[in-house]
Amino acid sequence: MMRAIRLKSPAGLDNLTVGTAETGSVGPHQIRVRLHASSLNYHDYIVVLGGIPTPDGRIPMSDGAGEVTEIGAGVTDFAVGDRVVSTFFPLWLAGQPELANMAEVPGDRTDGYAREEVVAAANAFTHAPKGYSHAEAATLTCAALTAWRALFVEASLQPGETVLVQGSGGVSIFALQFAKAAGATVIATSSSKAKLDRLADLGADHLINYREDEKWGRTARALTGGRGVDHVVEIGGAGTLTQSIAATRLSGSIALIGVLAGVAGNVATAAIMSGNVRIAGLTVGSRAQQTAMIRAIEANGIRPVIDSSFALEDIAAAFRHQASQAHFGKICLEW
Incomplete structure (x- = not known):
């Protein structure tokens, strides 16, 4: 068992609670990621306020960054120890947007990354930019x-x-x-x-x-x-x-x-x-576009602007800071 933030019904900042979750075993073409950071987006804010309905107990947050701790059979893109960052649409690998490849969004239609660990398809992540902290990497997925x-x-x-x-x-x-x-x-x-x-x-x-x-x-x-x-x-x-x-x-x-x-x-x-x-x-982009963006980030030495970071259990305070509109750049969660 691990720590995970759960959004209890009815949705609202006061109903973001610290709970637990299981990750399960790693299957073929999957990886286990020890998550260390997420970043807040307007989409996440709407989810936790109930503007996008989710099942009781949903784990929020569409952005996640961390380190690969285990790989399944058939995984060739990643190795244990690699630093990775999630994709917003795990099924949209390349090409044009279609209903089928936009059917899953972490923290919305499936459980998200406000937790300590996740087992997911290897294609649901890309490599993080070289030299980035986990918090910096977590700002890339959506924004x-x-x-x-x-x-x-x-x-x-x-x-x-x-x-x-x-x-x-x-x-x-x-x-x-x-x-x-x-x-x-x-x-x-x-x-x-x-x-x-x-x-x-x-x-x-x-x-x-x-x-x-x-x-x-x-x-x-x-x-x-x-x-x-x-x-x-x-x-x-x-x-x-x-x-x-x-x-x-x-x-x-x-x-x-x-x-x-x-x-x-x-x-x-x-x-x-x-x-x-x-x-x-337009809504975010594909895995192939994320990979191209990260190549450009590394080539140009671009670093994200992070306004502030909060502990995972302080997620409600982080969203209240977002709602104040006092921030400049990204607000992150780190654990």
Whole structure:
């Protein structure tokens, strides 16, 4: 038996309890991983609040990182002692998203990684970047891969292009880091001067305080000489999409990856049509995309920005810190 966080019914932060779980034996094409870290995502927050219904006693958390302690027959990609990080969609190995390969999400449709150990298919993990701590590796599964897919899979980002990122959460900061590594110009928005200063320290070329500038889309366009930005990493949803459309150049792209500012609202359909704007909704990515991202991380020396770490048993406090929106970068659990 091992320690595991259980989400008791009815869901809510007060019903995250420390319990136990069994891992079982390792079968063919499986590995046993001693988990050491996870990181918080908005998806996990919705799960623990009950916005995504789960069975009573579900183990939450979609991100997990640790060390391989046992391998099953037929496993060739990993050896005992390897440091690994989980994938968001264990069944989506490569290719286009399909219902079948997006059918399992740890912490949601199956038990997640808020526990000390797991036995899983070897394909449910990839190698972690060399030199990364377990906490650093745990930030990659959801936030980093979402940013990577938005920029390099969907948008085919090229050097010299302009990217607009919103806020200072994990996806936005990874998008900033990836875009700068690719030779792009980055416009960053936030409502906090202190956070804008930190985004500048990470390489943001232009800064916009959206609380002081309600028409920040027009401002972003002006920063490009009136042409418009090439790509937007849109995390707000309905509440910010109109401004993102206003910022985007003719035939530019918007990667819709979040709904932090609203799940429904008025959409400027005429502006989308006349601007030939491409809007692609996307949810994380495949194992092959994660492997490609990790190669790029190692080649460029990119390190995640970690705001803070909490003990596993303090998971509710970690989510309350996330809800406060005071954080900059990723919030992690370590044990």
